[in-house]
Amino acid sequence: MARTPGRSCPRHYRYSPAVFARAADLEAQSLYIVGGLYGNPFALEAVLAMARRESATLVFNGDFNWFNVDPAEFESVNETVLQHAALRGNVETEIAGEDEGAGCGCAYPEWVGDAEVERSNEILGRLRETASAYPEMRARFAVLPMHLVAEIGGLRVGIVHGDAESLAGWGFSQEALREGPGRARALLAGAGVDVFACTHTCLPVMQEFSTLRGAALIVNNGAAGMPNFRDTRFGLATRIASAPSTQALYGTRLGKWVVEAVPVRYDHEAWIARFDRFWPAGSPASLSYRRRIASGPDYEMEQAVRTGAPAGALSRVA
Numbered sequence: 001m002a003r004t005p006g007r008s009c010p011r012h013y014r015y016s017p018a019v020f021a022r023a024a025d026l027e028a029q030s031l032y033i034v035g036g037l038y039g040n041p042f043a044l045e046a047v048l049a050m051a052r053r054e055s056a057t058l059v060f061n062g063d064f065n066w067f068n069v070d071p072a073e074f075e076s077v078n079e080t081v082l083q084h085a086a087l088r089g090n091v092e093t094e095i096a097g098e099d100e101g102a103g104c105g106c107a108y109p110e111w112v113g114d115a116e117v118e119r120s121n122e123i124l125g126r127l128r129e130t131a132s133a134y135p136e137m138r139a140r141f142a143v144l145p146m147h148l149v150a151e152i153g154g155l156r157v158g159i160v161h162g163d164a165e166s167l168a169g170w171g172f173s174q175e176a177l178r179e180g181p182g183r184a185r186a187l188l189a190g191a192g193v194d195v196f197a198c199t200h201t202c203l204p205v206m207q208e209f210s211t212l213r214g215a216a217l218i219v220n221n222g223a224a225g226m227p228n229f230r231d232t233r234f235g236l237a238t239r240i241a242s243a244p245s246t247q248a249l250y251g252t253r254l255g256k257w258v259v260e261a262v263p264v265r266y267d268h269e270a271w272i273a274r275f276d277r278f279w280p281a282g283s284p285a286s287l288s289y290r291r292r293i294a295s296g297p298d299y300e301m302e303q304a305v306r307t308g309a310p311a312g313a314l315s316r317v318a
Ligand SMILES: [Fe+2]
Pocket: 063, 089, 090, 091, 106, 161, 199, 200, 201
């Protein structure tokens, strides 16, 4: 079968859910998991400050590059991110390699239109041009892992970019989880983790499951570097800790731990000005993303919360 750039899931993106049944790669007291920074330097500043305040461990689970086609910005975002634990997303994987056949590597499902897929391939092309001047950085991306197991006081967290089987999988998207939770439940049980923390699919979701191991959770932060809900101007990160955050938008308890969605409140005006400078009206990124960056996607917080706890409940307890 011919590969359509941006639609396919390259074979080297795949892994078995059984890979998560291993000793933890990382132990932490508290964790911030930051997916989909998309090259927003102001969101990066914000998450660094959030983690610093709590002495929390930061994990960047991929796609920390996207809009940062300016060489200086490309360099500074990556130099900062790579001082922390990081996974490669499809963006880092594609700019590390030479093969253009996968396009942006997003493995977009059919509900994403052809024009949008084509524009993503064009954005990736621009970013690839910038990255070509940084062979050492590309070599660092190439050796980043595709998944990581973190442990927080006995809570096992599988951290991925896509889903339990692929770097660019859409199995943990809000759309797929709404259609049928059976597959996700089986993956959680088979992987031997209590939480899967993911990103990649653009929209956030937090969904609870009961498995043979007990209560389990899939938490997708959507994007740290772009708004995730209608009429909002902040990104989202996933926080896992022993005590709730007063900042959390929604969250749930899992044993002694809380898993929350926390806002990444970056300088919106500065970010949109920076975005417009490198992606003016008519450019592929402007056509695909400017509306979302200006005022959020067509998605409500209530749609993302699929747990027993209503939005804000945990932060009110704190
Ligand atoms: Fe991605």
